[in-house]
Each structure stands twice: as C-alpha cells, then as structure tokens.
Amino acid sequence: MLLGGCSISYQFSGTSIDYTQVRSISIKDFSNMAPLVYGPLAQRFTDELKDKFVRQTKLQMLRENGTLDLEGEITGYELTPQAVRDDGNKALAALTRLTVTVRVRYTNRVNPDKDFEQSFSSYKEFENSRTIDQVQEQLCREIIDDLVNQIYNATVADW
Secondary structure (H helix, E strand, O other), rough: OOOOOOOOOOOOOOOOOOOOOOEEEEOOEEEEEOOOOOHHHHHHHHHHHHHHHHHHOOOEEEOOOOOOOEEEEEEEEEEEEEEEEEEOOOOOOOOEEEEEEEEEEEEEEOOHHHEEEEEEEEEEEOOOOOHHHHHHHHHHHHHHHOOOOOOHHHHHHHH
16 A cells, blocks of 8 residues: 655745845944943844844855845934823823834845835833833843844845
C-alpha cells in the first residue's frame, strides 16, 4: 500500500523584498538632535532598528553602502501636559505625554522611486502621580518599538 502526501507551506515575513536584487542594508547611527535629551535613547533606537531588520529579513547588515540605506536623527523628545484636572483653585495636568520624533532618510539603490525623507512620531502618556524618571525607561522602550515598526513598514513592507 502506498501512502501519498501533500503539504502546503505558507510563510509570512511581512516584507516585499526581492532578495535577487536587494541583498544588504546599512543603518547609520541615529544622533539625538532633540532639544531635550534622554542619554540612552539614540543608541537604543539605532540598535532596535538594526535588530528588526536582522530578525525579520534575510538582508546582510553593512556599515555603509547597502542596497538599502537608512540614516537620520532624533529630532524631538517632548513632554506635554494632556488631561487637566481641577485641584481647588488651580488646574493641574493629570496626564503627561512623552513624544519622540525621528527624521529618516531612506535610499533604495535598486528602486530610487521608493526613496524618501520623512518624520515618524510616537507617544505614550503617563499619570502625573509618577515622575518622568520613574516611567522614562519603559515609555521609551514602547515608543522605540512603535517607531521601529513604522519605519520597517514604510521601507520594506508593502501594506
């Protein structure tokens, strides 16, 4: 008795990369040009961006002159009051929003029509019962993750 089998395999990587033409990416260090500076932000952002492309694509990471090239800077790190509550004779902010903005220059040496220079922003809010020092680490982690996903989707994912 012979047994036959058939299997279908699906793989979803979330990219639209033609690996026959696009083989490498270079991501330069993003500098922090924001008026307010959180020391570890630029290095963590750059590292997470590189990690995303290494984990989710087959592209070789180069120091420079990749088929795809990303560079830019952190241009905004802002704290702004949001929800206001009345505390007797004075109004106090109940929430504060931390917003990080990154300007990105993307070069696609195979398809220059896809080149762009664009700003990406992400924010998280926290209650004013906590200080920025208490929440900054966690908020930055979440914001970086969101920014990296936005940039990844804008560059190699055709959604």
